[in-house]
Amino acid sequence: MNPGTDKKKTPPLAGRLVHIIGSGDLQNMLLAGFLERETGAKCICDDRNSPATAKQAEKGQPVLFLLDCLGQDLAGCIDHLRREEDPPGPSRLVALFNVRPGIGIEEQALREGVRGFFYEKDPPERLVKGVGAIFAGELWVSREIMTRCLLEGGPRGRAHVGDLQVLTPREIEILSLIAIGAGNEEIGNKLCISTNTVKTHVYNIFHKIKVPNRLQAALWAAKHL
Numbered sequence: 001m002n003p004g005t006d007k008k009k010t011p012p013l014a015g016r017l018v019h020i021i022g023s024g025d026l027q028n029m030l031l032a033g034f035l036e037r038e039t040g041a042k043c044i045c046d047d048r049n050s051p052a053t054a055k056q057a058e059k060g061q062p063v064l065f066l067l068d069c070l071g072q073d074l075a076g077c078i079d080h081l082r083r084e085e086d087p088p089g090p091s092r093l094v095a096l097f098n099v100r101p102g103i104g105i106e107e108q109a110l111r112e113g114v115r116g117f118f119y120e121k122d123p124p125e126r127l128v129k130g131v132g133a134i135f136a137g138e139l140w141v142s143r144e145i146m147t148r149c150l151l152e153g154g155p156r157g158r159a160h161v162g163d164l165q166v167l168t169p170r171e172i173e174i175l176s177l178i179a180i181g182a183g184n185e186e187i188g189n190k191l192c193i194s195t196n197t198v199k200t201h202v203y204n205i206f207h208k209i210k211v212p213n214r215l216q217a218a219l220w221a222a223k224h225l
Helices: 025-040 051-058 074-081 106-111 124-135 143-151 161-163 169-179 184-191 194-209 214-224
Strands: 017-021 042-046 063-068 090-098 116-119
Touching: 017 025, 025 124, 051 161, 063 124, 090 124, 106 143, 116 124, 124 194, 143 214, 169 184, 169 194, 169 214, 194 214
Parallel strands: 017 042, 017 063, 063 090, 090 116
Antiparallel strands: none
16 A cells, blocks of 8 residues: 555645634534635634734735625625725635625626625535635636626727737737636636746736736726727
């Protein structure tokens, strides 16, 4: 028997922190336990920021905040989001769960900095996959919603030559894929390059066009490409 065959693999999100914000009921406590088992991330179920959250954020480690929208309409979800003390950002990732389909929350929430949406009937496996994608720097939102968000964001402007000259042809190609909601792994597979190479290109694109995230990059692409 190979002595290394029975070693357990390191959980994919070991060392990460997920903060579930809601009513603190049994459902959310069960969700916290499930995510911990499946991903290895530490999950806190509460309705307030904790010392552990602040400590990890100070180290530059991103924290994912899952906001419970159970039973809330569009206004309630947005109000819930805006009640948080700190806005979403690179170290404070925010996603909404228990979202009721059809209430039209997505476009406005994306503009508030939300990274993803999990709906009332989503299976548990989808939540696990989505949490991993968000920590990997991707948006967890359907292409249909992303496309609608881009189309309703205003009329497309005519591209300025100077705007596009800052990007290489490969970066323009990757930015076009970001604009339709493609994740890093999907972009890598399509262009036959590694995920790490994609991440480097994405970082350079964000720096060149002066945007902080994929949503703003997609909005930039809708205006200039």
